[in-house]
Amino acid sequence: MFGEYFRIALKNLKSRSLRSWLTILGIVIGIFLVISLLSLSEGLKQSVMSELQMMGGDMIVVMPGDISDMMMAMVGGVELDNRDIDAIKRAEGVDTVLEMPFSGATTRHFQETETTLIYGIDFNEGLPILRDDMGWDVVEGDFPRPGRREVMVGNLVPRDVFSDLVSGDRIVIKGKEFTVTGVMRSLGNREDDLAIAMDLQEYREITGEREGTPVAMVKVKSGYDPDIVAENIERELEESVIRRRDEDKPAFTVMTSEAVTDMVENIMGVLQAGVIAFASIAIIVGGIGIMNTMYTSVKERTKEIGILKAVGARRRHITSIFLFEAGIIGFIGGVGGVILGVSLALLAEMVLAGSGAMFHLEAHISLWLVFFGLAFSFTVGCLSGFLPARQAAKLEPVDALRYE
16 A cells, blocks of 8 residues: 555656755755754764863863853963962862963974964973873874973974974974974864973973963862862962952853863754754755645646545545655655765865864764654655645545536
């Protein structure tokens, strides 16, 4: 029985091929947007989350400024000064405070001169934390040693900045010569992968910045709850500001690694919801197109419906024929949309990989996403065809046969 419904539905679609393909195109566009945008947004989410998960659970991030205006605080030049760092160190449960100031600097390798991002880290205390708690590693050479004018470069520096740079080469940063001891594994975003890390004391010397850092990483002592330690840090910072009577000092943002991960996950979830809402508009428009096509088909085939009823076809048979027809339109549109969506997502991945996007984006294409696209398009087709199918089923045989 279902095979017969399918055969009749295909025959009717072929007899009105231009109208059918134009209707299918509306569904193709909607599913294409859903698949491409969802795969890319999920890939971005996984890329960001994988980097955040490298940060150990006993790490806390401290930044000046309120979290609701974090971007303004970062670009506005607000920094933690030495008194803030001392206050953080006084907090109960704090093991190590790692400052990470950064700035642009003129860098020369042989005859090539470029402006690069440099940042300072206390190699004595910081490198063990970066290795063990934040997943940093080198793919070539070794980690630098403190006080030796040694640096390590980001993963993309030998490729995009100094094409012939290798471990062991010497580079000149702001007139001072340094030895490159290693090339880091990718940190997951282009900005970090194009940076050069040096010892904090040497960073202070060549930049002239005696204090200040836009962010501080705090390692929690073993046995302490990171949430409790974060509260202790906030309290010490607030008391420090009060003692200094520094009323213009901005608020501080203190977040555990788990809180940072949750915040980013929530942001990405909202982004994906927006993507689905945006793409759903196109699918709704496509569904309206299917409904319009099916209503027109019912009008054109009124006499045919009367003949079918006259020879014994019941309402459910007429309804099934039109639902199959609408479902096939939706399903074919879904197949086309999935193919185009997957193709665009893979193309975008390749283009972004070559253009130097901030994050290393990998399109996340799963069987679940493909199945969702096909099932969703078929469902939209059937729902859009339900009212026209019910109208066709309600036609009386006598009235239908008289229709001109």
